[in-house]
Amino acid sequence: MRARSIEDLQKAIVFAREKNIPYFILGGGSNTLVPDEGFLGLVIKIEHTGLEVVDKDGYTQVIISAGEVWDEFVSKMVDFGFCGLENLSSVPGTVGGAIVQNIGAYGVEMGDCVAWVEVFNTETMTIEKFSQKECSFGYRESIFKKKNALVVVRVAFELTCSKSPRIEYEEVKSSLREKENFTPTLLDVRNAIISIRAAKLPAIHIGTAGSFFKNPIISDDRCYEIKKKFPDIKKYPLPENKTKLSAAWLIENVGGFKGIRRGDAGVYDKHALILVNYGNASAKDILSLASEMKDVIKRKTGIVLEEEVVMMQ
Numbered sequence: 001m002r003a004r005s006i007e008d009l010q011k012a013i014v015f016a017r018e019k020n021i022p023y024f025i026l027g028g029g030s031n032t033l034v035p036d037e038g039f040l041g042l043v044i045k046i047e048h049t050g051l052e053v054v055d056k057d058g059y060t061q062v063i064i065s066a067g068e069v070w071d072e073f074v075s076k077m078v079d080f081g082f083c084g085l086e087n088l089s090s091v092p093g094t095v096g097g098a099i100v101q102n103i104g105a106y107g108v109e110m111g112d113c114v115a116w117v118e119v120f121n122t123e124t125m126t127i128e129k130f131s132q133k134e135c136s137f138g139y140r141e142s143i144f145k146k147k148n149a150l151v152v153v154r155v156a157f158e159l160t161c162s163k164s165p166r167i168e169y170e171e172v173k174s175s176l177r178e179k180e181n182f183t184p185t186l187l188d189v190r191n192a193i194i195s196i197r198a199a200k201l202p203a204i205h206i207g208t209a210g211s212f213f214k215n216p217i218i219s220d221d222r223c224y225e226i227k228k229k230f231p232d233i234k235k236y237p238l239p240e241n242k243t244k245l246s247a248a249w250l251i252e253n254v255g256g257f258k259g260i261r262r263g264d265a266g267v268y269d270k271h272a273l274i275l276v277n278y279g280n281a282s283a284k285d286i287l288s289l290a291s292e293m294k295d296v297i298k299r300k301t302g303i304v305l306e307e308e309v310v311m312m313q
């Protein structure tokens, strides 16, 4: 069922309750794996749209509905000259999905720009507003991911015209450095990121099972031990004596999985975090490949990779 308004959403929940069937909230489906047997319940696809720009003192608040396509929204913000989201260009999915997963890329996490999130609480059947702090954003985490009763309906982003884009991420910096004597605009950064991503992510016609695993976060001490065995390991320092490891690096260099195929299920040859369906792979094939990858990485490093993809159930 398509929910194009809060009333549609309300009706869908009431319907599922009356029929005593489970429901699943779907955004763009880019990070969701559907089981081979399908879903015995009601899938509610969030499709409500709308955008409002409110001027505040020194910054702009942009209020956007959850069913909007994330990258179309980013493109509009870049056109308007609002800085903050350009590094998240080209991430597939909807605004609602982006909030739930707290998407991140090229040194930016979406949650940092959020002012508040409005949800429909399916337990109380009321609208509630969460401040940025109440959203409990973390690495690919939010309160909305933990509490299924909260359906994201609208989000306010705080964006500014005065800040410069963030280009400290090496790949972005070097892509922009190729052009001489210029200060990058928001559009330059967006275009650089679109081309970096296009070179390593599958084209739209290739089916994917999403960005499959999270980057593992471990203690600095544990990282020190692992580094003895894998001196080139790709890692990013975090606060509180923690280190984030690149799951893609582990899959490629420790597991040797990049580009491999098991029937029609495979690990994309240009990006080891993306599991792809080259034809008729079933969910079972994808999960079996993922499980093989997890086993090898665990055996060689002790690290248990955690799925970022959500199973529709």
Ligand SMILES: Cc1cc2nc3c(=O)[nH]c(=O)nc-3n(C[C@H](O)[C@H](O)[C@H](O)COP(=O)(O)OP(=O)(O)OC[C@H]3O[C@@H](n4cnc5c(N)ncnc54)[C@H](O)[C@@H]3O)c2cc1C
Pocket (backbone or CB within 6 Å): 024, 025, 026, 027, 028, 029, 030, 031, 032, 046, 066, 091, 092, 093, 094, 095, 096, 097, 098, 099, 100, 101, 102, 103, 104, 105, 144, 150, 151, 152, 153, 201, 202, 208, 209, 210, 211, 274, 310
């Ligand atoms: C090729 C590729 C590249 C990617 N690159 C990145 C990347 O660079 N960075 C990154 O962080 N992610 C990345 N992802 C992952 C994916 O794009 C994000 O997780 C995205 O936010 C998912 O949005 P969606 O609308 O498709 O969510 P869906 O897959 O539809 O849903 C994901 C989860 O969110 C829930 N959900 C969706 N909408 C709502 C709502 N309105 N209210 C409550 N719950 C909801 C669903 O129930 C489900 O649990 C990538 C995925 C692919 C396939």
